[in-house]
Amino acid sequence: MKSILGHYVERVQGSGEYLTLGFHPALFPLQERWRNNGLSADFLAGYVSTFFPGEEPDKGDRQVEVKDAVSFIANELLENAMKYSSSISHSIVTIEVFLEIDHVSIYATNSVTDTEIPGFQEHINLLLSGDPSTLYIECLERNAQDETEDGSGLGYLTMLNDYMVTLGWKFETSAGQPTVTTMARLSV
Numbered sequence: 665m666k667s668i669l670g671h672y673v674e675r676v677q678g679s680g681e682y683l684t685l686g687f688h689p690a691l692f693p694l695q696e697r698w699r700n701n702g703l704s705a706d707f708l709a710g711y712v713s714t715f716f717p718g719e720e721p722d723k724g725d726r727q728v729e730v731k732d733a734v735s736f737i738a739n740e741l742l743e744n745a746m747k748y749s750s751s752i753s754h755s756i757v758t759i760e761v762f763l764e765i766d767h768v769s770i771y772a773t774n775s776v777t778d779t780e781i782p783g784f785q786e787h788i789n790l791l792l793s794g795d796p797s798t799l800y801i802e803c804l805e806r807n808a809q810d811e812t813e814d815g816s817g818l819g820y821l822t823m824l825n826d827y828m829v830t831l832g833w834k835f836e837t838s839a840g841q842p843t844v845t846t847m848a849r850l851s852v
Contacts, residue, residue, distance in 0.1 A: 665835065665836060666835065666837075669792065670792055670831045670832035672832025672833060673832065675769070680762060681715065682761060682763065685704055685707075685708070686757070686758045690751070690754065697746055701739055709735035710731065711761070712731070712763055713728075713734070715763055726852075734850065736823075736826075737848045738770050741770055741772035741848060742759050743819070744846065745757045748784075749776075750841075758772070758773045759773075769848070770848045773846075774843065775841050775843050781835060785833075788833055791820055791831070796824040799821055804818070823848055830847075830848070832847040
């Protein structure tokens with residue numbers, strides 16, 4: 665099984681600058697992972713930002729903008745990958761950042777169960793077919809009405825609205841285990 669949703673761009677390992685981090689989601693409780701996720705995202709952002717110049721006339725501080733964007737995006741992708749990783753799998757969650765000439769691509773891969781895939785793909789299709797601004801407002805309103813909601817649903821929408829990322833997903837089976845890789849591609 666292999667399916668692509670959105671504007672997924674395959675990784676090109678071994679070309680350009682890239683960094684990969686791996687985590688075992690079952691090693692520690694999820695609540696203990698939240699701080700680690702933020703630190704990991706900040707580390708990736710700090711690494712990438714060193715390749716960009718600081719203050720530029722008429723452009724502002726590009727380095728800070730890239731660092732902030734990569735930190736937010738990496739944190740959201742890593743939190744989702746950890747939160748929704750299959751509890752019955754012992755697969756590693758990975759997050760990778762690839763620095764290209766005019767893009768930073770971030771990939772998060774986690775295991776999923778066969779039963780979770782249809783609902784997730786339905787959510788993705790809604791994101792891809794709807795207007796991100798409208799979906800964002802609807803999500804804010806829904807969250808304000810239902811404070812018991814498990815996930816806010818704002819991560820992907822914030823990436824689309826605030827950072828103008830291109831999103832893509834690849835579902836595949838590797839060694840009998842279904843996995844999903846989420847890609848966020850940021851123009852820099």
